[in-house]
Amino acid sequence: MKKLATLALAGLMAAGPAMADLVFPSLSYRTGPYAAGGIPFADGYADYFTLLNQRDGGIGGVMTSVPECETAYNTERGVECYEATRGEGALVYQPLSTGITYQLIPRVTADGIPLHTMGYGRTSAANGDVFEWVFNYPANYWDGASVIINYLLDQNEGSLDGQKIVLLYHNSAYGREPIRTLEILSEQLGFELVQLAVDHPGQEQGNQWLTIRRERPDYVIMWGWGVMNQVAVQEAANIRFPMDHFIGNWWAGAEHDVIPAGDGADGYLALNMNVLGDLPVFAEIQQHVIDAGLAAGDGSNLGSVLYTRGMYAAMLAAEAARTAQEIHGVAQIDAAMMRDGMEALSITDERMAELGMPGVGPAFDVTCGNHGGPGMGRIQQWDASAQEWVTLTDFIAPDDSVTQPLIEEDSAAFAAENGIEPRGCTE
Amino acid sequence: MFYREAGDFKTSYSADNQTFPIAFDRWRYYLVLFVAIVVIPLTISDYWANSLLLPFLIYVIAALGLNILTGYCGQVSLGTGGFMAVGAYATYKLMTAFPWMDMVSVTILSGLVTAIVGVLFGLPSLRIKGFYLAVATLAAQFFLVWLFNRVPWFYNYSASGQISAPERSMFGVAVTGPNAEVWVKYLFCLFFVIVLAWIARNLTRGSVGRQWMAIRDMDIAAEIIGVNPLKSKLTAFAISSFFVGVSGALLFSVYLGAVEVGEAFGIQKSFLVLFMIIIGGLGSIFGSFAGAAFMVLLPVLLKIIGVDLLGWPTDIVAHIQLIVVGGLIVFFLIVEPHGLAQLWRLVKEKLRLWPFPH
Numbered sequence: 001m002k003k004l005a006t007l008a009l010a011g012l013m014a015a016g017p018a019m020a021d022l023v024f025p026s027l028s029y030r031t032g033p034y035a036a037g038g039i040p041f042a043d044g045y046a047d048y049f050t051l052l053n054q055r056d057g058g059i060g061g062v063m064t065s066v067p068e069c070e071t072a073y074n075t076e077r078g079v080e081c082y083e084a085t086r087g088e089g090a091l092v093y094q095p096l097s098t099g100i101t102y103q104l105i106p107r108v109t110a111d112g113i114p115l116h117t118m119g120y121g122r123t124s125a126a127n128g129d130v131f132e133w134v135f136n137y138p139a140n141y142w143d144g145a146s147v148i149i150n151y152l153l154d155q156n157e158g159s160l161d162g163q164k165i166v167l168l169y170h171n172s173a174y175g176r177e178p179i180r181t182l183e184i185l186s187e188q189l190g191f192e193l194v195q196l197a198v199d200h201p202g203q204e205q206g207n208q209w210l211t212i213r214r215e216r217p218d219y220v221i222m223w224g225w226g227v228m229n230q231v232a233v234q235e236a237a238n239i240r241f242p243m244d245h246f247i248g249n250w251w252a253g254a255e256h257d258v259i260p261a262g263d264g265a266d267g268y269l270a271l272n273m274n275v276l277g278d279l280p281v282f283a284e285i286q287q288h289v290i291d292a293g294l295a296a297g298d299g300s301n302l303g304s305v306l307y308t309r310g311m312y313a314a315m316l317a318a319e320a321a322r323t324a325q326e327i328h329g330v331a332q333i334d335a336a337m338m339r340d341g342m343e344a345l346s347i348t349d350e351r352m353a354e355l356g357m358p359g360v361g362p363a364f365d366v367t368c369g370n371h372g373g374p375g376m377g378r379i380q381q382w383d384a385s386a387q388e389w390v391t392l393t394d395f396i397a398p399d400d401s402v403t404q405p406l407i408e409e410d411s412a413a414f415a416a417e418n419g420i421e422p423r424g425c426t427e
Numbered sequence: 428m429f430y431r432e433a434g435d436f437k438t439s440y441s442a443d444n445q446t447f448p449i450a451f452d453r454w455r456y457y458l459v460l461f462v463a464i465v466v467i468p469l470t471i472s473d474y475w476a477n478s479l480l481l482p483f484l485i486y487v488i489a490a491l492g493l494n495i496l497t498g499y500c501g502q503v504s505l506g507t508g509g510f511m512a513v514g515a516y517a518t519y520k521l522m523t524a525f526p527w528m529d530m531v532s533v534t535i536l537s538g539l540v541t542a543i544v545g546v547l548f549g550l551p552s553l554r555i556k557g558f559y560l561a562v563a564t565l566a567a568q569f570f571l572v573w574l575f576n577r578v579p580w581f582y583n584y585s586a587s588g589q590i591s592a593p594e595r596s597m598f599g600v601a602v603t604g605p606n607a608e609v610w611v612k613y614l615f616c617l618f619f620v621i622v623l624a625w626i627a628r629n630l631t632r633g634s635v636g637r638q639w640m641a642i643r644d645m646d647i648a649a650e651i652i653g654v655n656p657l658k659s660k661l662t663a664f665a666i667s668s669f670f671v672g673v674s675g676a677l678l679f680s681v682y683l684g685a686v687e688v689g690e691a692f693g694i695q696k697s698f699l700v701l702f703m704i705i706i707g708g709l710g711s712i713f714g715s716f717a718g719a720a721f722m723v724l725l726p727v728l729l730k731i732i733g734v735d736l737l738g739w740p741t742d743i744v745a746h747i748q749l750i751v752v753g754g755l756i757v758f759f760l761i762v763e764p765h766g767l768a769q770l771w772r773l774v775k776e777k778l779r780l781w782p783f784p785h
């Protein structure tokens with residue numbers, strides 16, 4: 001046992017990067033039923049930091065390092081990964097899992113390390129007054145649900161009265177997130193909401209799709225992830241559900257979700273929060289990272305939906321680190337400075353163009369009170385013959401009058417539960 | 428030479444009946460206790476406590492519980508994850524309904540609630556055995572997880588369906604919640620492990636344990652010599668579920684802090700604990716410790732060696748981990764079906780003769 005301990009300790013020491021790095025741990029998952037989504041995201045996240053190191057010599061002259069830890073989308077292993085990487089001077093955590101996010105929120109708050117959950121996690125963390133260390137810009141689930149309904153309103157001449165909408169969701173904290181928004185919207189707009197839960201990992205959905213066939217809904221909205229998406233698209237194709245009435249959220253709209261269903265998936269709609277297509281930065285990643293043999297994966301994911309999103313997440317983290325360096329005037333920032341940088345982050349169209357990714361997401365400013373960003377999303381459609389996603393709409397704004405009171409209510413409940421005094425950002 | 432009975436004279440019945448009749452074992456036991464209670468809390472680092480020792484201690488309790496049921500009483504159970512979920516949800520309801528209650532009482536009450544549920548699901552064991560009982564407990568596993576997902580009362584109608592442990596203190600220091608110090612959590616779990624292991628050890632060598640073992644070895648013969656199968660099977664279910672419930676309660680409140688039932692207490696958890704007792708040794712208290720250590724520490728150790736020492740990609744290491752753990756389980760089942768506890772017994776036999784075997 002003692003031998004094991006020394007061995008392990010030596011391992012820990014060997015693994016710890018030099019403290020002169022900016023550390024962005026990547027709690028990734030490249031195994032298990034959610035790996036299909038986890039791999040491209042982790043590749044994009046790591047490759048962007050490698051690009052910064054190779055091309056610019058890091059951020060503000062300090063090299064970055066991205067220690068990876070495999071969570072398999074499992075919360076227990078996520079906690080283990082957090083504890084293992086925390087001591088290395090981690091600046092920000094992006095776990096890409098709503099379940100792990102719920103575990104980490106109290107921990108990062110106690111430890112003083114920022115947590116960025118881009119388009120996932122706890123929605124009410126958008127209220128920076130209560131959640132000092134948690135950020136979920138540029139969009140969250142309640143925004144996403146509202147954007148989808150706004151799109152459907154647009155398609156139906158402004159009225160969803162009497163329509164029937166099914167929410168097919170992953171039976172976890174992740175999948176349950178949009179329910180409250182949709183319930184309120186269904187009251188306001190007069191559509192009937194049918195909720196169908198799919199249990200982890202989501203390979204068996206025969207029952208749910210039988211129900212959908214019987215209920216004959218006008219639309220199906222899906223909050224899915226991992227293998228659940230592929231199965232759902234296949235099942236929808238099997239019962240010949242009209243694909244352009246089947247809308248996935250932004251975690252259910254990647255290439256690997258629709259390709260297995262072949263032509264049957266043609267016309268499937270999904271939400272997206274970042275832009276698609278060829279960005280100038282991809283050529284640079286190809287040149288400096290993939291061709292140099294430094295890619296995190298095999299390089300085949302470059303440009304895919306989730307790769308772009310992982311890269312977008314890395315860009316937001318890198319820009320926040322840069323902002324923090326400017327605010328504090330030091331290159332070697334720590335986690336508390338990183339938080340200040342995230343809170344002062346301003347993403348403009350000019351800056352995105354400068355970084356080689358024009359219009360990759362919406363332009364936005366993070367403030368003390370608003371950690372959530374604008375919450376805009378766009379709708380994309382799968383073209384099976386061309387094997388590519390086609391962006392249908394521009395960025396659609398969510399209905400803040402619906403989501404904002406919910407955020408206030410939920411964050412107030414969290415503050416009361418945990419004895420947190422709001423910081424008083426508005427004063 | 429050192430490890431022998433000779434020269435250690437027992438002058439009373441109680442001395443003759445003690446758990447560690449060999450003086451060397453006794454001293455070793457006190458030394459382990461001393462290291463666990465005094466040395467480790469003073470020297471522990473966050474990472475070691477949070478990712479190794481806490482889960483180890485918590486799974487030891489679960490393994491002890493399942494060992495009582497499966498190892499001592501011979502009733503195969505695949506419902507461990509479900510019963511751990513009962514413990515966790517009972518803890519959550521008690522913590523939120525009675526904020527003044529201290530964590531020891533909460534944990535013990537959660538264990539009692541789980542014991543009642545365990546007895547309910549143990550009733551079929553009076554009519555069915557073997558594989559059929561395993562299927563019945565499997566039903567318990569799926570039913571309980573479904574129930575905690577389905578009925579919002581269990582998670583206090585929270586939007587996410589998750590339960591999260593509020594902060595609770597004992598003697599002025601936080602035991603649960605993110606602000607709890609690592610050594611407090613460690614000592615809190617250690618307290619339960621020591622007490623419950625002591626109870627388990629003494630139950631299993633007393634009359635209750637002998638009845639369980641009689642049922643395990645041949646239930647008809649046991650009934651003929653006067654063992655009441657109803658009583659012994661149901662006490663096994665109750666006590667086993669109590670242990671498992673306490674472990675689920677600690678896993679939720681002290682270790683994880685927030686839990687989603689389908690993920691934390693799914694069927695994988697049942698298999699994990701079952702593997703622990705199979706590898707550790709069925710019907711052995713030491714085996715529960717060894718098996719839990721094996722299943723908790725080995726993956727982390729492989730990860731440290733693969734990722735941190737050798738610098739391999741994380742996904743390769745994760746796959747190798749599955750292969751190695753699976754391979755070792757098969758290896759143990761073939762080479763040493765009685766588990767690590769049997770290896771330990773053989774070592775002790777050899778030690779007695781060392782250095783002068785016949």
